[in-house]
Amino acid sequence: MNGHGGVQSEMHSQGSGDLPVFDGGNVAISIDVLRQVTDDFSEGNVLGRGGFGVVYEGELHDGTMIAVKRMESAALGNKGLHEFQSELAVLTKVRHRHLVALLGYCINGNERLLVYEHMPQGTLAQHLFEWEVMGYSPLTWKQRVTVALDVARGVEYLHSLAQQSFIHRDLKPSNILLGDDMRAKVADFGLVKNAPDGKYSLETRLAGTFGYLAPEYAATGRVTTKVDIYAFGVVLMEILTGRKALDDSMPDDRAHLVTWFRRVLINKENIPKAIDRTFNPDDDTLESICKVAELAGHCTAREPFQRPDMGHAVNVLSPLVEQWKPSSQEEEDNYGIDLRMSLPQALERWQADEDTSTMFNGASSSQTQASIPPKPGYFADTFNSTDCR
Structure with a gap:
């Protein structure tokens, strides 16, 4: 200094x-x-x-x-x-x-x-889609499912454990950042909406990123926490396949990841052929992969009421990751x-205190419920060509 x-x-x-x-x-x-x-x-x-x-x-x-x-x-x-x-x-x-x-x-x-x-390890997008160019090793399945659980815990907190209920609205791999321990943190809160009654907020202008937008949000502009659940399901599919939510280089029937992957899920025998080419899973790993694939399908259900809440996602992912807990709930x-x-x-x-969660009580929130315009990712947006802003 x-x-x-x-x-x-x-x-x-x-x-x-x-x-x-x-x-x-x-x-x-x-x-x-x-x-x-x-x-x-x-x-x-x-x-x-x-x-x-x-x-x-x-x-x-x-x-x-x-x-x-x-x-x-x-x-x-x-x-x-x-x-x-x-x-x-x-x-x-x-x-x-x-x-x-x-x-x-x-x-x-x-x-x-x-x-x-x-x-220091940049974005999940870089590790999923640009790892060869950037000289990274491909993420292992254990690393990927741990990242998924980290993200689920962060968004669960936003939805239901914070002082108020918040909806992120722009959850995607370029807004998920990794530390040297490859643990994940959700970033980019410029599109966050406050849900006053903990359920939904009415929105007049569409914001977010194509490929991650829940159908009902794109159609009506109504934002609920289920919008984030849908986007999380898309991220799970990207983690599973190593493919982007939208990929113009693919044939038309495979360019939209959700549509294609939901067809894969009709028959579980298709899953091993659809997963990231860097995987060479044993039986236990394949079982874990199938559970995450099933969760991804539920999260991207067309109707919002058919999607689980983020607490369910945490409960599904937790047993797939080595357990760790704060020393006490009171401490957390x-x-x-x-x-x-x-x-x-x-x-x-x-x-x-990596394993504790806190919040600031009584901070001014006068701006929280204001109309929040679209914004890019924390790092250069991996999905610039598909942003809906």
Whole structure:
């Protein structure tokens, strides 16, 4: 930090206007700090690009890595401001081991910047669809089913365990980030809708990504938690097959993954021929694969009432993954985070308590129920050609 006395001393209160304010303060970060840690937003630090800005890698003075999303609100107008406010509003109210943590924000003239914990292994999309190009090893089945459970736990929390019920609306592999331990966290909360009664929210404009949109949402614009269940089912199919939700390079009868895979499910004997070519499953693994395939079929049922809730998905996936639990339910429910800590201190504490979930009580939610515009993924969107924005 170039001789400064740590992040804590460099953070300062900024005028937040009508933005939600984090309880505890000390989350407004000066632009000078962010310039220092990202090497003045250099090209070499770019992690990804999207329609709403660029994500940069940053390194704090103690070696802690962060990700900084930088948005030009002047060019974006109200869209950028709403997206920025939405992400802040949601992430002030939720904190979970399988949701990417927001560490702070910065308002600098026309710029809006959000600071997240860094997820060094990038996106699930990269590991499923670009692993050869990027020099990765293909994900094993155990890694894939663990990622599926992590995502299910994160979305279950959003739907029913947080202080309010939230609907993500843009669940897909490019919004699922992986740490060095290959554990997953759900990211990108700019499209999140609050469901006031825990069930549904009426939406007037379609937002999300083609290939992941539930039929009733595309037809009526009504958003329920079952919209996320459908998208989760699509992600499960991608995990199983290594194929994208929409693939124009495939013949017409196979280009739409859900339609094709649901035909595969009519006869379970077809499943071994449909799964990712990198698998060489033994009998136990194939049994596990078939259970996940069946769950994917249920999650993508045409009628929303036929789809399970995310708690059911967690219950199906949990036995397929080695069990781990917090030391006690009380610890999971009541553990809190002191937002007066510096960024590296907070991040270190969150990482140390990987198996606890917490939420911020009493944070301002004035923006949470606002109409939230579409936005791209946390990293450069793998599915730009199929986005419905």
